[in-house]
Amino acid sequence: MKTLGHPTRATLAALALAALTGPALAQQGLDEPFQKPFKDALAGKTVAYVPVAMNFDLTEGWYAGLKKELEPYGVKFVIRDANWNTNAGAQAVTSLISEKPAVMVVHNPDVQTYAKLLQRAENEGIFVIQINMGSAYRSSAFVGANWVEIGERQTEGVVKACEGKSNKIAIIQGALSAAASAYTLKGVENVLAKHPEIKVVSSQAADWDAAKAKAITQTVLKQNPDLCGIVGFWDGMDIGTAAAVKEAGLTGKVFLATSGGGERKGACELVKSGAFDLNMSYDVPTQAAQMAGTIKWLLSSGAKPGSIKGSEYTTLIPITKENADSQTACWNLSDLKK
Amino acid sequence: MKRFRFNQQEIVFAVFALLFLVFSIFLNGFLTTENMLTLLQNVAVLGILGLAMAIVVIGRGIDISLIAALAVPPGLVLQMVQNGHSLPFSLLIALLLTIAFGLVNGWLIAYAEVPSLFATLATGLLLAGLGQAVLFQLDVVQWSRGMDGFERLGQGTIFGIPTSIVMFAIACIVVAFLLRQTRWGAYIYAIGDNPYAARVTGIPSRPIIVLQYVIAALIGCFAGLVMAASVNSMPTRVFNSTLIYDVILVVVLGGIGLSGGRGGVLNVIIGTLLIGTMLNGMTIMDISYAGQNLIKGVVLLLAVITDSFLNPRNEETAQQGDI
Numbered sequence: 277m278k279t280l281g282h283p284t285r286a287t288l289a290a291l292a293l294a295a296l297t298g299p300a301l302a303q304q305g306l307d308e309p310f311q312k313p314f315k316d317a318l319a320g321k322t323v324a325y326v327p328v329a330m331n332f333d334l335t336e337g338w339y340a341g342l343k344k345e346l347e348p349y350g351v352k353f354v355i356r357d358a359n360w361n362t363n364a365g366a367q368a369v370t371s372l373i374s375e376k377p378a379v380m381v382v383h384n385p386d387v388q389t390y391a392k393l394l395q396r397a398e399n400e401g402i403f404v405i406q407i408n409m410g411s412a413y414r415s416s417a418f419v420g421a422n423w424v425e426i427g428e429r430q431t432e433g434v435v436k437a438c439e440g441k442s443n444k445i446a447i448i449q450g451a452l453s454a455a456a457s458a459y460t461l462k463g464v465e466n467v468l469a470k471h472p473e474i475k476v477v478s479s480q481a482a483d484w485d486a487a488k489a490k491a492i493t494q495t496v497l498k499q500n501p502d503l504c505g506i507v508g509f510w511d512g513m514d515i516g517t518a519a520a521v522k523e524a525g526l527t528g529k530v531f532l533a534t535s536g537g538g539e540r541k542g543a544c545e546l547v548k549s550g551a552f553d554l555n556m557s558y559d560v561p562t563q564a565a566q567m568a569g570t571i572k573w574l575l576s577s578g579a580k581p582g583s584i585k586g587s588e589y590t591t592l593i594p595i596t597k598e599n600a601d602s603q604t605a606c607w608n609l610s611d612l613k614k
Numbered sequence: 615m616k617r618f619r620f621n622q623q624e625i626v627f628a629v630f631a632l633l634f635l636v637f638s639i640f641l642n643g644f645l646t647t648e649n650m651l652t653l654l655q656n657v658a659v660l661g662i663l664g665l666a667m668a669i670v671v672i673g674r675g676i677d678i679s680l681i682a683a684l685a686v687p688p689g690l691v692l693q694m695v696q697n698g699h700s701l702p703f704s705l706l707i708a709l710l711l712t713i714a715f716g717l718v719n720g721w722l723i724a725y726a727e728v729p730s731l732f733a734t735l736a737t738g739l740l741l742a743g744l745g746q747a748v749l750f751q752l753d754v755v756q757w758s759r760g761m762d763g764f765e766r767l768g769q770g771t772i773f774g775i776p777t778s779i780v781m782f783a784i785a786c787i788v789v790a791f792l793l794r795q796t797r798w799g800a801y802i803y804a805i806g807d808n809p810y811a812a813r814v815t816g817i818p819s820r821p822i823i824v825l826q827y828v829i830a831a832l833i834g835c836f837a838g839l840v841m842a843a844s845v846n847s848m849p850t851r852v853f854n855s856t857l858i859y860d861v862i863l864v865v866v867l868g869g870i871g872l873s874g875g876r877g878g879v880l881n882v883i884i885g886t887l888l889i890g891t892m893l894n895g896m897t898i899m900d901i902s903y904a905g906q907n908l909i910k911g912v913v914l915l916l917a918v919i920t921d922s923f924l925n926p927r928n929e930e931t932a933q934q935g936d937i
Binding site: 329331332333336359360452477478479480481483485486487490491492494495496498499512515516518519522523541542545551609 | 643646648649652653655656659746750751752753754756758769770776841844845846847849851852854855893894897898900902903904
């Protein structure tokens, strides 16, 4: 009780002092102590990007998003396009290890090829961020879709649409060598295990190729005109699947679920036209922003590459007729490039 | 005494007939009109490309750049329409690009005398690279509103027959007419059989070679338009696929020898039918991808081995350029 007076008096004194010095401080500004080390940590650093190929919505979107976020901080952004050639990609990663960029953003073609190389890179002091397709090596960060979840949610959609119908479904896989395809298939199997009434009449790989997907779907639909749903593994390929359904006059009767990066022309427009009934989108601009955020955090943290490891699985956006018209469900590549 | 001999064309036809018979008996739902139409529809584009390749191979050449001609000019049409140009104008530009491409191929082979394998390998890469680097924004060029109506080239039916089959039939008739009824066609056979003799006889062999490659590129572009219309987009990445091997396979399997001068449209049709029957049957049986490749390989090997048993090659029968 007696001591109560002291802090009050001290506060008053502090206030008086502040009243005297305050204006002076406001004129000089207050230095935020952490922004300069942050800027220094980023300026002049090199971030290398190794996609499986450029020229498609996902990799172009990531590229544009990363560039937009990082270049203003003086980060040098270099690209090594593997152009669908696993060998060329492995060579690019190898040569990058000797060039020593600060961060490598890597899009794996499969689980094994780059795994050892990425481990070596982190040992050499390069942060490795893996996108969408992880490798067997767990690096500083993984940013990307959870393929098993995609498979599960697509199949759940198809199973629901099949209620009270023939319960016959078809699966159009991607390339057999791709882990994304195998993981998605696992998700499909997880759901089918709970629904023994569903009969898979065809499960074939179309090699991410729209023409092959169309050929397979046409044959399957002729054999099973009462098919109630199709689980497709990528929207770029399932344009062909959708074309076959449309030609058979079964649009709206066969529920077509697919997945992709959510680019407007490839996703929302096609959902609106009725070609796809469900498109699970792993929203590429959000992924790009998460990657950029991770790079900023890692570079400014002072952590040693390989000492911390974590994952950021993308929150999926299910695109259906209800939200296909909205501004936020899909993105435009042209906007991202601005 | 003349011994009875099968040639490759007949062997492949026999394999096709056998396969067809087996599938018809054992495979439920194979021998239906609808499935037959699907079968043909699925290989129509391959067949059209086979025709283009046949023209070049009969003239003792090979055109590896065919897939670039399939992918890039039609892709350009879709891209230009997407960017707001009119469809006829875009088609005209693509047509000019295709003709220019054929002329470059032909000039390199006929006048610069670069072997066709290397010349077309390089020009194909060049055209595909040009497409990727300059012309297209994305690998898969999407259909846009301005293209509406054009999809009828690859979708829907004409008198109950799927359009792509009709397109294949039209291409067959045009190419058969060119090869069998015109003087140019006869020249192509003459050059393929013996280019030196053809030149000595006074056949304008160089312009005819150029013509072959221009026609092949044009047919390739046509196949691409049918394909784009059929899947509502142009996946230009098809250039990196193994489609070109399938095309060569159709041609060689059908019995058009790579040594040139022999074969015709019928051979392409037979080769296409065999591939189509195999693919269709295996899809109905839901055979895995790896299994399909295995079966494809075995059937093709069988056809080739049977041929070399029945028609052994030696120094006399082998020709220069035989692969």
